[in-house]
Amino acid sequence: MSRLALAFVALAAASVACAPPDGDDESLASEGAIVGGQQSDDPRLEAVGALVRMRSGSPRLFCTATLVAADKVVTAKHCAIPSAGAASVVDTDEVYFYTGADYRAPTHKARVVASRVASLDEGGWLGRGSDVAVMTLGEPLDVEPIAIAASAPSEKDVGRVLQAVGYGVSDEARTHGKRLSGPLTLRATSGKPMQRVFAERPAMDAHFGGLESADFVEAERERLDALWSYELLSGSEIYAGLGEGDVQPCVGDSGGPLLAKTARGYEITAVASASFKGWRTCSVAGEVYATVSTPTRELLGKRP
Known part of the structure; x- marks a missing residue:
């Protein structure tokens, strides 16, 4: 993870997918690494693992997921079904869930045999509704x-x-493949997140001009207009990042958890869904997360 890097690159009508971090030409998912994060050996994070697909006998990372029951993991819908109308990756590939500090040396692993996705399938950053899946x-x-x-x-x-x-x-x-973690500030649970983060539009433009390039703002004016006016999908999306010391999800972090610390340990509140992608490998704009409480319980057949 970087200080600013993790999920899909898309905005309204403009959607740009990023190739998987292992260099595969076929893009099953989106973005997903934590820029600015630290490697974590916290045993409580052993439930967070990598989703890999086998290519010529070798595992290729494409998303992150979290164990929420002995044989169930929660991830992003776009990790399970790459695009609307596409087949599930479980049906087209040999997919595994690997745990461990580095997915290349897994401590536990199991094949993924089935997946179910949230029923809400319209609206939101990716246009696919609630971006949540259970495998x-x-x-x-x-x-x-x-x-x-x-x-x-x-x-x-x-x-x-x-x-x-x-x-x-x-x-x-x-660089990718190690389990990284870091702080991410919750900035909005509804409404237009960029208008919560920046007091006015010129401040947002200055942010991108400083971190991307002097030409970026003018060249990407239409996409920045859409970002400024984007409204979170009510009840299904939240926005996090751009706080002091925050990390940034990037390629391969899609489906990764946003965790809250409680007296009993960690609990998962949302999964990495999407981000505004500029000209750099990773976003510099924070991350859209898909909330998991309601859809995950429905997919698991549990009552709230």
């Missing part, structure tokens, strides 16, 4: 699952510092 493993893992938050973050939680975790790209050299 079933072929065998239970002897790993302590992470609890699902009882409810989605609300307005009273804005400003709270949460924990982002992922295996994605962490720098412009596309």
Whole structure:
């Protein structure tokens, strides 16, 4: 993870997918690494793992996921089904869930045998509704699952510092594969997030002009207009990042958890969904996360 890097690159009608971090030509997912994050050996994060697909006998990272039951992981819908109308990756590829500090040396692994996605399929950053999926493993893992938050973050939680975790790209050299984590500030749970982060439009333009290039703002005026006016999908999306010391999800972090610390440990509030992609490998604009409380319980057949 970088200080600013993780999910899909898309905005309204403009959607740009990023190739998987292992250099595959076929893009199953989006972005996904934590820029600015630190490698974490916290045993409580062992439930956070990498989704890999086998290519010529070797595992290729494409997303991040979190164990929420002995044989169930939650991730992003676009990790399970890359695009609207496409087949599930479980049906087209040999997919595994690997845990461990580095996915190349897994401590636990199991094949993914099935997936289900959230029923809400319209609206939102990617135009696919609630970007949440639950995958079933072929065998239970002897790993302590992470609890699902009882409810989605609300307005009273804005400003709270949460924990982002992922295996994605962490720098412009596309370094990836280690489980990285770091702080991410919740900025909005509804409305237009950029108008919550920046007091006025020129401030947002200056942000991108400084971190991308002097030509970026003028060249990408139409996309920046869409970003400024984008409104979160009510009840299904939240926005995090751009706070002091915040990390940034990037390529390979898609589906990775946004965790809240509680007296009992961690609980998962949302999964990395999408971000505004500029000219750099990773975003510099924070991240859209898909809330998991309601859709995950529905997919697991549990009552709230």
